[in-house]
Amino acid sequence: MCGIVGFTGNKPASPILLDGLEKLEYRGYDSAGIAVLNDNKIKTAKTTERIRNLFEKTDNGKTVPGSIGIGHTRWATHGGPSTTNAHPHLSGDAKFAVVHNGIIENYVELKEELISEGVEFASETDTEVVPRLLEKYYKGDLLDAVCQVVKKLDGSFALGIICTDYPETLVAAKKFSPLIIGKGKGENYIASDVTALISHTRDVVYLEDDTVAVLTKNDINLYDYNKNEVAVKVSHINWDIAAAEKGGYDYFMMKEMCEEPRAIRQTIEPRIKDGEVVLEDISLDKEALRKINRISIVACGSAYHAGIVGKYVMEEMLRIPVDVDLASEYRYRNPITDSKTLTIIISQSGETADTLAALNEAKQRGSRVLSIVNVVGSSIAKASDDVIYTWAGPEIAVATTKGYTTQLSVLYLFAIWAAKTLGTVDDKTLSEITNSLKNVPNAIDRVLDQKDKIREMAKHSVDSQSLFFIGRNIDYAVSLEASLKLKEISYIHSEAYAAGELKHGTISLIEEGRTVIALACQTDLYDKMLSNIKEVRARGAYVVACANEGETGVAAEAEEVIYIPRVHKFLRAAVEIIPFQLYAYYVAELKGLDIDKPRNLAKSVTVE
DSSP states (O other): OOEEEEEESSSOHHHHHHHHHHHTGGGOOSEEEEEEEETTEEEEEEESSOHHHHHHHTTTTTTSOOSEEEEEEEOOSSSOSOTTTSSOEEOTTSOEEEEEEEEETTHHHHHHHHHHTTOOOOSSOSTTHHHHHHHHHOSSOHHHHHHHHHHHOOEEEEEEEEETTEEEEEEEEEESSOOEEEEOSSOEEEESSGGGTTTTOSEEEEOOTTEEEEEOSSOEEEEOTTSOEEOOOOEEOOOOHHHHHTTTOSSHHHHHHHTHHHHHHHHHGGGEETTEEOOTTOOOOHHHHHTOOEEEEEEOHHHHHHHHHHHHHHHHHHOOOEEEEEHHHHTTSOOOOOTTEEEEEEESSSOOHHHHHHHHHHHHTTOEEEEEESSTTOHHHHHSSEEEEOOOOOOOSSSOSHHHHHHHHHHHHHHHHHHHHHTOSOHHHHHHHHHHHHHHHHHHHHHHTTHHHHHHHHGGGTTOSEEEEEESTHHHHHHHHHHHHHHHHHOOEEEEEEGGGGGGTGGGGOOTTOEEEEEEOOGGGHHHHHHHHHHHHTTTOEEEEEEETTOGGGGGGOSEEEEEOOOOGGGHHHHHTHHHHHHHHHHHHHTTOOSSSOTTOOSSOOOO
């Protein structure tokens, strides 16, 4: 996720902005910049390198003087990493400078309207429409112009704004994207994270959605979009700096798990319009899709497990054969693929070496390539015919959580869109699935509310040497990812098996006290899973089960049960994995392990 800082006061702004951006580096970024107002002019400095480069380019801020300014670290969503696309963005008359976090969903419409009026845009970003709109609506009253502009914006945004006509005023606005005000003595701040503020002040105001803040060095005033004043509530932060970087969480992994509902909303909401999935960013059309007679999903690790879920969903919805390959195996097995094959490449970083090599192999054989990645401008994104970005923001913990669930979300979106395009699923069913997808973030929130219960359950596995996950159909695919999470961060041997395969050998490993985690969320296979649970329990297994709310029969066959809210059967993987991300986290925590940096692992595997 991008980072925002802003300052107004009596001190030089640039060093404060640079320090704040450096504090936000942990969030990940591909470019950065600052804008400072001095002598009725706004001066900017930008870089596509590290923040240290910005320190060097500005002589630690000395070449960008002034006592009011804004800064930004960018994680590209619209337009690749470049100094042109880097924030802050200026209006055509250079009167306004703006930084922005989030996604402006209707920016194309707004941009086209402005272009028709003669406006020439400098960047590829959605953000630039904001300063251009401010220039259009500004008649001398800054608050009035900001309120008019934010009313026109759809999507999520946190904005920081400065204007040459207001040399001491910093304006902020927020909707569905975090933004905090820091209250100082003779100085005030804005930031997307407490990290950037805590070395300057511990008194903060948490900006609410649909609110505009007007800050001078001595005052903080809040307004709704109709310019009605809103009460200012100041809170005091007691965290130390290290904790603040994680938003008060002990580890990034927990922070990122708690971000999953918001991350999924950011992934799906811009792509659901008037109740239908719209994929505007891809060139794959109905004619090209009808020529596809096979889909091949290629990925590594958790992305591979997301692909297995995708196979189950797409085969049933599209009635097209789907195979799933480990990228490290695909490139060496002389794969059968051609122009009638759609190869879907999945990678969080977009730089995974084996996956990139598999992509190139598929293209050489004539396949069309659609990639699902998080990082704009990454190697995989550039090499693909089409890209659907997950827009999850950067993940810092090595064990992926929101990366996996946003990949699932994109696979769901693609399946719904393709089924509509091909006419393989009726409109009523597609509407039901789409509405259920919109409810997935709320369902995950309800699972996260069970954290304390899951932590208690995790105590049973702290001393385990080995345990098993079992499931059928999509439950089996989720079992693979759940097992990997536990192995990655707790170092406990864990295996996942298709439950129907137990009697073909694996059941010989079940003994008294062995933990078996049984996923039983596929309603049409529920009775068969109960039979499998009885099989392992009869041999002494300690069973932890996961079932849909209301399916209480499993409680008679298991020592512990986790219930998840009901969503459409195709979508359950995104909800069902959450308890076991938490379970793995708490086992590792109780063992006293470094959860964010498990041994021998790297966040992005860029070598074979």
